[in-house]
Amino acid sequence: MKLVPWLCVFAWALPVLAQDRPLAFVGARILPIAAPAIDDGVLVIEKGRIVAVGARASTVLPANTERVDVVGKTLMPGLVDTHSHVGGGWGADASAPIQPSVRMLDAVDCRDSGLQRAQAGGITTLNVMSGSGHLLSGQTIYLKNRDVGTIEELCYRFADGSPMGGMKMANGTNSQQEPPFPGTRGKSAALVREAFVAAEEYRRKLAAAGDDASKRPPRDLANEALVEVLEGKRIVHHHTHRHDDVLTVLRLAKEFGFRVVLHHVSDAWKVADEIVAAKASCSLIVVDTPGGKLEAMDVDARSASELEKRGARELVAFHTDDWITDGRLFLRMAALAVRAGLSRETALAGLTLNPARMLDLGDRVGSLERGKDADFIVLDGDPLSVYTRVEQTWVAGEKVFDYANPQDRLWAEGGWGAGQARGGALCCLGEEEVR
Amino acid sequence: MSALICLGARACGVFVLAASVIAQDLAVFGKRVHTVSGAVIENGVVLVKGGKIVALGPMTELEPPIGMRTLTADVVTPGLIDAHCVIGLAGYLNQPQDQDQHDPAAPIQPELRALDAYNARERLIEWVREFGVTTIHTGHAPLALISGDTLIAKTRGDTVDEAVLVPRAMVAATLGSDSRAEGKGKSPGTAGKQLALLREALIGADEHRRTLAAAGDDATKRPDRDLRKEALVDVLEGRVPLLVTAHRHQDISSALRLAREFGFKLVLDGAAEAYVVLDELSAAHVPVIAHPPMARFVEDLQNASRTTPKQLFDAKIPFAFQSGYESYVPKTRVVLYEAAIAAAHGLGRDAALRAITLDAARVLGIDARVGSLEVGKDADFALYDGDPFEYTTHCVATVIDGVVVFAGLR
Numbered sequence: 119m120k121l122v123p124w125l126c127v128f129a130w131a132l133p134v135l136a137q138d139r140p141l142a143f144v145g146a147r148i149l150p151i152a153a154p155a156i157d158d159g160v161l162v163i164e165k166g167r168i169v170a171v172g173a174r175a176s177t178v179l180p181a182n183t184e185r186v187d188v189v190g191k192t193l194m195p196g197l198v199d200t201h202s203h204v205g206g207g208w209g210a211d212a213s214a215p216i217q218p219s220v221r222m223l224d225a226v227d228c229r230d231s232g233l234q235r236a237q238a239g240g241i242t243t244l245n246v247m248s249g250s251g252h253l254l255s256g257q258t259i260y261l262k263n264r265d266v267g268t269i270e271e272l273c274y275r276f277a278d279g280s281p282m283g284g285m286k287m288a289n290g291t292n293s294q295q296e297p298p299f300p301g302t303r304g305k306s307a308a309l310v311r312e313a314f315v316a317a318e319e320y321r322r323k324l325a326a327a328g329d330d331a332s333k334r335p336p337r338d339l340a341n342e343a344l345v346e347v348l349e350g351k352r353i354v355h356h357h358t359h360r361h362d363d364v365l366t367v368l369r370l371a372k373e374f375g376f377r378v379v380l381h382h383v384s385d386a387w388k389v390a391d392e393i394v395a396a397k398a399s400c401s402l403i404v405v406d407t408p409g410g411k412l413e414a415m416d417v418d419a420r421s422a423s424e425l426e427k428r429g430a431r432e433l434v435a436f437h438t439d440d441w442i443t444d445g446r447l448f449l450r451m452a453a454l455a456v457r458a459g460l461s462r463e464t465a466l467a468g469l470t471l472n473p474a475r476m477l478d479l480g481d482r483v484g485s486l487e488r489g490k491d492a493d494f495i496v497l498d499g500d501p502l503s504v505y506t507r508v509e510q511t512w513v514a515g516e517k518v519f520d521y522a523n524p525q526d527r528l529w530a531e532g533g534w535g536a537g538q539a540r541g542g543a544l545c546c547l548g549e550e551e552v553r
Numbered sequence: 554m555s556a557l558i559c560l561g562a563r564a565c566g567v568f569v570l571a572a573s574v575i576a577q578d579l580a581v582f583g584k585r586v587h588t589v590s591g592a593v594i595e596n597g598v599v600l601v602k603g604g605k606i607v608a609l610g611p612m613t614e615l616e617p618p619i620g621m622r623t624l625t626a627d628v629v630t631p632g633l634i635d636a637h638c639v640i641g642l643a644g645y646l647n648q649p650q651d652q653d654q655h656d657p658a659a660p661i662q663p664e665l666r667a668l669d670a671y672n673a674r675e676r677l678i679e680w681v682r683e684f685g686v687t688t689i690h691t692g693h694a695p696l697a698l699i700s701g702d703t704l705i706a707k708t709r710g711d712t713v714d715e716a717v718l719v720p721r722a723m724v725a726a727t728l729g730s731d732s733r734a735e736g737k738g739k740s741p742g743t744a745g746k747q748l749a750l751l752r753e754a755l756i757g758a759d760e761h762r763r764t765l766a767a768a769g770d771d772a773t774k775r776p777d778r779d780l781r782k783e784a785l786v787d788v789l790e791g792r793v794p795l796l797v798t799a800h801r802h803q804d805i806s807s808a809l810r811l812a813r814e815f816g817f818k819l820v821l822d823g824a825a826e827a828y829v830v831l832d833e834l835s836a837a838h839v840p841v842i843a844h845p846p847m848a849r850f851v852e853d854l855q856n857a858s859r860t861t862p863k864q865l866f867d868a869k870i871p872f873a874f875q876s877g878y879e880s881y882v883p884k885t886r887v888v889l890y891e892a893a894i895a896a897a898h899g900l901g902r903d904a905a906l907r908a909i910t911l912d913a914a915r916v917l918g919i920d921a922r923v924g925s926l927e928v929g930k931d932a933d934f935a936l937y938d939g940d941p942f943e944y945t946t947h948c949v950a951t952v953i954d955g956v957v958v959f960a961g962l963r
Contacts, residue, residue: 502945507897
């Protein structure tokens with residue numbers, strides 16, 4: 119791709135600038151998710167935010183608005199992936215089964231081609247996590263899928279300005295290994311309880327010390343992170359498959375009062391009543407076949423519809439578990455759940471607003487509503503059809519993926535060089551972008 | 554999708570399932586009957602007797618005999634063919650006791666027979682059957698230089714003998730990362746060594762063949778029997794093709810070079826970078842069993858493209874689809890799902906359907922029996938409540954040799 123050198127310098131020097139003039143996407147079928155579909159709709163964005171969504175006939179465009187004709191297209195919110203391993207990062211190492219101080223912030227390659235493929239699949243927000251080979255493998259990171267050069271620029275932020283994320287935990291067979299890892303399910307739960315009890319003690323000492331620095335316990339990164347979990351700032355994202363393991367997670371969450379999203383939940387259909395009674399959010403995976411590991415032998419695409427049948431549609435989300443499934447196929451997963459009986463409405467909410475809420479980002483992303491981030495995708499047809507293509511992906515008012523662009527198409531379809539990490543623009547040595 | 558027709562198929566299915574082990578005379582109705590070998594028949598019917606197709610045509614012209622059992626769906630296609638998988642050898646639990654697709658003792662073991670390893674009661678066979686897959690080419694995995702042989706089976710039967718269509722279909726070889734050994738003293742560690750070992754083995758088999766021929770009927774002059782060499786003699790004499798899994802363009806070229814040197818029948822498998830050697834492939838008249846379009850784009854597949862099937866099609870290179878080999882989750886892919894992705898990436902519905910039916914049958918050499926709806930062919934069907942490739946369409950029934958082996962809503 120040719121770039122004019124000065125423009126290149128400009129783009130490099132400044133963070134991505136969202137358009138400063140209102141931009142109106144006119145004539146599409148709009149799926150706002152939080153409201154009924156609009157057949158002939160308008161989406162207006164400005165400075166990275168949504169300023170209006172509505173029917174064309176009744177939406178007044180601000181003065182100075184630039185119009186984009188999207189007649190025949192479908193617009194919906196950018197997809198939110200609650201469970202991804204893109205970025206090639208490893209969190210915890212093999213030294214211990216519980217490592218709360220480890221941060222994915224320090225491990226993710228923000229130029230990894232997996233992030234580009236996720237853009238090509240319409241994913242605009244991701245929870246990037248370490249693996250499930252530990253009871254607790256570290257702090258996850260919530261990313262805004264922009265084309266930037268540093269991980270800090272990708273991070274969502276907590277109110278205090280620190281990078282936002284949850285805590286990855288797992289039970290079942292993946293985390294059962296040779297010592298010092300647990301060898302049984304009972305031991306797994308005991309180790310987790312010990313860690314949380316210690317964190318409770320730490321929190322109590324902190325509270326007792328109050329403002330008196332001399333009385334504070336020594337700083338302890340692991341306990342500090344677990345205190346964030348105990349206080350609800352950090353949501354636990356818990357890998358769990360088998361029905362009894364699912365119930366163990368619910369039991370521990372109740373004992374220590376932490377907030378939890380259940381991930382994978384292969385046996386959700388077996389314990390749907392208990393999940394719904396606990397109001398436990400489920401980030402589900404739909405795979406093409408059962409098995410591959412013992413605890414996924416009964417995984418069933420009907421889990422989502424079983425939760426929906428019990429009136430708990432807001433508890434349903436999906437995730438790619440990229441690389442288990444590919445970010446370009448996220449829409450497909452929801453469609454397979456529809457094939458297995460889920461309503462279309464819940465399927466689409468399960469890719470957008472529901473997972474956004476599971477990341478505490480429901481007020482910022484996940485639906486097309488005034489005031490929310492301008493994260494959306496342009497499709498050439500029904501989101502649940504195999505023949506539909508993601509044509510464009512927009513993040514915070516910036517177009518980050520365009521199928522019409524040959525470089526972007528490479529991420530979407532594959533081809534020579536598609537697996538390599540994204541480069542930058544190497545300035546001032548010529549006009550060639552270096553990949 | 555028509556809810557009524559779908560319900561009809563389900564109700565009928567429940568009825569049929571009660572006694573479905575024996576082939577019965579059947580009339581299969583479809584709003585669209587894809588014969589694949591000929592035109593689509595709108596509002597068509599296919600008549601089955603003794604497990605074979607005996608007649609087909611529009612309902613207006615063909616009246617099924619009174620009392621014949623019927624199946625009805627929106628769409629009827631030939632039973633699908635998965636042109637390469639490891640189903641039946643690699644079990645769904647993924648535990649040591651159900652993994653028989655690869656023995657790591659030696660890099661070259663063509664004497665390992667899929668026939669001796671196929672578990673006809675494996676759950677994944679039933680699983681893919683419920684998506685309309687009626688024939689699979691399966692066997693030893695693409696994890697060794699030569700991992701063993703393959704067989705072709707119908708996805709029914711309680712024993713391998715009941716299931717098998719071709720007991721020894723191909724010998725499975727693999728180039729590239731997946732057959733490379735790591736560590737001191739291990740071989741093959743490089744691409745050059747891989748080819749050297751293969752050439753040595755084939756030359757050894759060739760010598761064996763010559764000695765055998767020279768001995769003629771004189772038993773005293775015959776060399777000792779050697780299962781390994783005998784298996785490769787089958788390849789050299791063209792009785793079974795060598796299936797070579799190769800993804801990188803240089804590995805594909807190596808496979809072609811090897812085939813030229815020894816004159817065996819080559820079937821190229823995987824072929825992620827086929828699109829950069831299309832001319833060479835085309836000139837060699839080598840069929841391709843393309844990698845699953847949803848395969849992970851890592852390692853040897855890092856340059857893989859979802860448009861490769863379209864490019865093979867445009868270059869008129871015969872090709873089929875496979876569910877391939879998976880080491881983890883999902884334990885197998887579903888060839889219908891894979892063809893759907895290619896259909897949506899430029900290949901189109903018709904060519905994609907051909908590639909999992911008639912074209913696959915041709916690549917496997919079984920097109921006289923299966924792959925299209927024609928009089929005299931096996932009564933293998935897949936029935937759907939809409940476009941088979943759509944994510945939200947269901948397979949509503951599967952028929953093999955006139956036996957309804959699945960009826961439901963998958």
